[in-house]
Amino acid sequence: MKHTHYIRQSYPFRWYRTHAYDFEKYFAGRNVLEVGPNKGFLFEKYYPITQRYTLLEPNRHFEKDYVRLQKRHPNLHYEINGFEAFRDDGSFDTIVMMAVIAHIRMDPESLCGKIDSLLNKGGFLIIETNNTKRNRRMLDLCDRHLERIEAKTSYNGIMKWLKIDYREVFVYRKN
Secondary structure (H helix, E strand, O other): OOOOHHHHOOHHHHHHHHHHOOOHHHHOOOEEEEEOOOOOOOOHHHHHHOOEEEEEEOOHHHHHHHHHHHHHOOOEEEEEOOHHHOOOOOOEEEEEEEOOHHHOOOOHHHHHHHHHHHEEEEEEEEEEEOOOHHHHHHHHHHHHHOEEEEEEEOOOHHHHHOOOOOOEEEEEEOO
C-alpha cells in the first residue's frame, strides 16, 4: 500500500480523480481553499469554475508550478505556509484537504476548530484520508459537528486492484 506523490500527481491519476468523482457542485462559483495541493494539478479542472481558488502549501518547492498555473487561471491564488499558521480575512465556501490531515501538526480538536473558523455556513469540507487512529478521531469530530454528505473509497477499478493506497473521501456540510 505504497503512496507517492508521483502517482497522485500523474496525469492518469488526475484524470481518474476528476472524472470518477463529481465534485463540480462543491466548486462552482465558490471561494475554495485547497490545503496541501502538492503541484496544484489534481483539481486544475475546477479552477475556471470557481470564484476564487486558493492553494495553501508549506513546501516552497512547488511555487514555480503555482506561478505557471496562475498565468492560465487569474482567480488562482497561493500561499506558501502551513495550515497551522494560515490566517485569512475571508472565509471559504469549500475547503479541500486531500491526504493532508495526517501531516498537519495540530490535535484533531484544534484542527476541527480551525476548519470551522475558515468555513462559511453552508460550506463544504472535502477530506481524503487513510484509516489511522488519529484520522478516525478527526472524522468522528467532523461527524459530530458537520453533516456528512458523501463517503466514498478513493480508488475503484484498476486503482483499487493495483493497491496503490487505501483511502476514503468524505464530503461534509457546515450547517
